[in-house]
Amino acid sequence: MTDVKHHLTDELLMAYAAGTLAEAFNLVVATHITLCDECRARLGAFEAVGGALLEDADEVEVSADMEAIFAKIAATNSEIQVTPASTGVFPSALQDYVGGDLDAFKWRPVGMGVKQAILKTSKTASVRLLRIPAGAAMPDHGHNGTELTLVxxxxxxxxHDRFARGDIEIATEADHHTPIAEAGEDCICLSATDAPLKFRGLLPRIAQRFARI
Incomplete structure (x- = not known):
């Protein structure tokens, strides 16, 4: 199993267990969990506590609107199952979602040698695959919201640190950074955001409109 050093927060795991995350974040969390024994165990604990609380709660009537919301949450979570990691680059959760591995996409250049493939999800957040050439840097940027990046x-x-396969970096509005891929091999990441990034450079800001970052 991958030696993961950077994990999900309790808040993200509880939101995932409750079905309240955006679909893009759901996908990143589910993919990370297939690679991380620790987060998978913590998720199981949260789900067990939630189940116990539901069993002890009094029955109440819910409106038709709430029933529709619960049905939508169940459908979303059923699409993103936590399954064992695969032997490919993509863990099984991601392979099942996209229907393939690296060769299933048309990678589109976004500048500085970086390529991306945007995945189809709900409009509340976006998620993409990034291919960063070995030794290359992403433009320095800040955040207008939350960004989850899984290697x-x-x-x-x-x-802030070094991030390898299975590690997840959680960036917020307080963070500004310049990710640089290590030499030796390209870095492939799955990244979800709920707001546009904040670039300092003119060229990245121009490219941002077309790259939808």
Whole structure:
């Protein structure tokens, strides 16, 4: 199993267990869990506590609107199952969602040698695959919201730490960084955001409109 050093927060795991995350974040969390024994165990504990609380709660009537919401949550979570990691670059949860591995996509250049493939999810957040050439840097940027970045292959470093396969970096509005792929192999990441990034450079800001980052 992958030696994961950077994990999900309790808040994200509880939101995933409750079905309240955006579909894009659901996908990143589910993919991370297939690679991380620790987070998978913590998720199981949260689900067990939630189940016990529901069993002890009094029955109440719910409106038709609430029933529709619960049905939508159940459908979303059923699409993203936590399954064992695969032998490919993509863990099984991601392979099942996209219907393939690296060769299933048309990678589109976004500048500085970086390529991306945007995945189809709900409009509340976006998720994409990023291929960063070995030794290359992403433009320095900040965040207008939350960004979850999961490493699937290779590794990158930024001002905060080093992130390798299975590691997840959680960036918020307080963070500004410049991720740089390590030499030796390209870095493949799965990244979800709920707001546009904040770039300092003019060229990245121009490209942002077309890359939908």
């Amino acid at each position: 699937l292959k290779g590794a990158f470093k930024d001002e």
